[in-house]
Amino acid sequence: MLYTDLNSAIDVGASAHLIELDGIRVLADCGMHPKKIGREALPNLSKILDDTLDFIAISHAHLDHVGALPLIAERQNFAPILASEVSADLALRMLRNSRNVMVRQREEQGISEYPLFGFEQIDALKPKILPFAFNRPRAFEVGGKRIEIEFLQGGHIPGAAAISFETSKQSVLYTGDISFNPSQLIRGANIPQKKYDVLIMETTRGSHDRDAEHSYQNECARFIENVGRVLRDGGSVLVPAFALGRMQEILQLIKNGRKSGEIPHEFPVFAAGLGIDISEYLLRQSRKNAGVSFDKTAYELIQPFRGEIVPAKDFEKKGIYIFGSGMMLENTPSYAAAAALMDHPQNAIFFVGYCDPDTPGGRLLKKAKGDETFVFQNLGYIARVNCKVDKFDLSSHADRQDLINFALRCDPRAIILTHGSEESRNWFMDEIIDLAPQICVEIAEPSASIEV
Numbered sequence: 001m002l003y004t005d006l007n008s009a010i011d012v013g014a015s016a017h018l019i020e021l022d023g024i025r026v027l028a029d030c031g032m033h034p035k036k037i038g039r040e041a042l043p044n045l046s047k048i049l050d051d052t053l054d055f056i057a058i059s060h061a062h063l064d065h066v067g068a069l070p071l072i073a074e075r076q077n078f079a080p081i082l083a084s085e086v087s088a089d090l091a092l093r094m095l096r097n098s099r100n101v102m103v104r105q106r107e108e109q110g111i112s113e114y115p116l117f118g119f120e121q122i123d124a125l126k127p128k129i130l131p132f133a134f135n136r137p138r139a140f141e142v143g144g145k146r147i148e149i150e151f152l153q154g155g156h157i158p159g160a161a162a163i164s165f166e167t168s169k170q171s172v173l174y175t176g177d178i179s180f181n182p183s184q185l186i187r188g189a190n191i192p193q194k195k196y197d198v199l200i201m202e203t204t205r206g207s208h209d210r211d212a213e214h215s216y217q218n219e220c221a222r223f224i225e226n227v228g229r230v231l232r233d234g235g236s237v238l239v240p241a242f243a244l245g246r247m248q249e250i251l252q253l254i255k256n257g258r259k260s261g262e263i264p265h266e267f268p269v270f271a272a273g274l275g276i277d278i279s280e281y282l283l284r285q286s287r288k289n290a291g292v293s294f295d296k297t298a299y300e301l302i303q304p305f306r307g308e309i310v311p312a313k314d315f316e317k318k319g320i321y322i323f324g325s326g327m328m329l330e331n332t333p334s335y336a337a338a339a340a341l342m343d344h345p346q347n348a349i350f351f352v353g354y355c356d357p358d359t360p361g362g363r364l365l366k367k368a369k370g371d372e373t374f375v376f377q378n379l380g381y382i383a384r385v386n387c388k389v390d391k392f393d394l395s396s397h398a399d400r401q402d403l404i405n406f407a408l409r410c411d412p413r414a415i416i417l418t419h420g421s422e423e424s425r426n427w428f429m430d431e432i433i434d435l436a437p438q439i440c441v442e443i444a445e446p447s448a449s450i451e452v
C-alpha cells in the first residue's frame with residue numbers, strides 16, 4: 001500500500017490521506033487546517049491530479065476533515081464521496097457556514113483569496129455523495145479489481161466513522177477521529193474484533209495521559225458543579241465550544257445539572273451561530289437515529305445571543321454563554337466574549353476541549369489568575385486575567401492507552417501514526433515498538449509517499 005499524508009506539517013492540522021491500494025486510489029478526508037489562514041490552510045492537493053481518484057471517503061464532519069472537500073471534489077469527476085448519512089448532512093452545513101465565515105474574513109481582515117469556494121461548489125457535492133450505514137460493507141470493482149469498503153461507528157461525534165478498505169491482497173483501517181467511551185450524545189466506537197494489515201491511526205491525545213481522578217464522568221460532574229457555583233456567586237460562564245458535537249454535549253450537561261438542582265434554573269443559556277443550526281439538526285436526527293441522542297429539553301435551553309459584545313463591558317444578563325470557537329480563536333464569538341468577561345472576578349471561562357498551545361485558548365490556560373494580563377491583539381485590548389479560568393477534560397478523542405490497546409488488538413503489519421503533534425506521535429511510536437516490536441510503525445513526512 002502506498003500512503004501519503006497531505007497535511008502540510010506533522011501536527012493535528014488538516015486531515016487528508018491518500019491511500020493507494022492495489023492501484024485503487026482513495027482520498028480519506030480532505031480537511032482545512034484550523035490555525036492557518038487562506039490557501040496555507042489547505043492540504044497539499046497538488047499531489048492529486050485531476051480525475052485520478054476512485055473514491056473520496058469522509059470520516060466525519062469536523063472542518064479539519066472536510067473543510068477542503070469542495071476543492072478536491074470539483075476536480076474528481078469519477079470519485080463518489082462516501083460518508084455516513086449524518087456526516088454527509090453535517091458536512092454540507094459546516095461547509096456552508098465555512099464559506100460565510102470566509103466571506104466575512106475577506107471583508108473584515110482583507111484576506112483577498114477568500115472565500116476559497118462558493119455555494120455552487122458545495123451544492124455540487126450533494127449528487128456525488130454515496131451514504132453508508134454503519135456495519136454494511138459495500139463492494140466495488142475498479143479496473144477489474146475488487147474493493148470492499150465498510151463504515152464502522154467511530155464515537156467522537158454524531159456520524160463519525162472509522163473506515164475499512166479491503167482488497168483481495170490487504171486490508172486497511174483508517175480510524176478518523178475515534179473515541180471508545182460513550183458521551184452525552186453518542187455511543188463509543190464499535191469496531192468488530194478483526195485483524196487489519198495496515199492501521200492509519202489518529203494520535204490526538206498521545207502527549208498526555210488521563211488519570212482516574214479526571215475520568216470523563218468525574219469531569220462532567222466537576223463541570224456541572226463549577227458552573228452552578230459561578231452562577232450562584234453572581235458571575236457568568238463562558239464555555240468556548242465547537243459548534244458540532246461539543247456544544248450539544250454541554251447543553252446535555254447543563255440540562256442534567258438543572259435536573260439535579262446543581263445549576264440554578266433561572267439563568268439563561270445563550271448560544272450563537274452555527275451551533276444552533278447543528279443542534280436543531282441533531283434533535284431531528286435523535287428522533288429517528290438510534291445512534292444519536294440529543295434531548296428536546298437540552299435543545300430548548302438555547303437562547304440565540306443577539307447582544308453586542310464590547311471588550312471589558314460585562315454581559316448584562318448573567319448566564320451561560322456557549323460560543324464557538326472551542327480554542328477561542330481570534331475573530332470568533334468566544335474570543336470577543338472572553339474580552340468582555342475576563343476583567344470581572346465573578347465570571348468564569350471554562351474550556352471543554354483541546355486547545356492548541358498557540359491559540360488564544362491555549363495561551364489563556366497558561367496564565368495565572370490575577371497577576372497576569374492577556375492581550376486581545378485583534379481587538380486592541382489588554383485585559384487582566386481576573387476571572388476564573390479552568391479546563392474540563394471532556395475530550396471526544398480516545399485516551400492514548402485505549403488507542404494502544406485497540407491498535408494491538410488489530411494486530412496490524414504496519415501502523416501509520418497521524419493527526420497528532422510530533423510529541424504525540426513519538427509517544428505512540430515508542431510505546432508500540434516496546435510492546436509489539438514486530439509491527440512496523442511509521443510517521444510519514446508531509447506529502448512524502450511511503451510504501452507499507
Ligand SMILES: [Zn+2]
Pocket residue numbers: 060062156177
Ligand atoms: Zn473531529
Ligand SMILES: [Zn+2]
Pocket residue numbers: 015062064065177419
Ligand atoms: Zn480531527
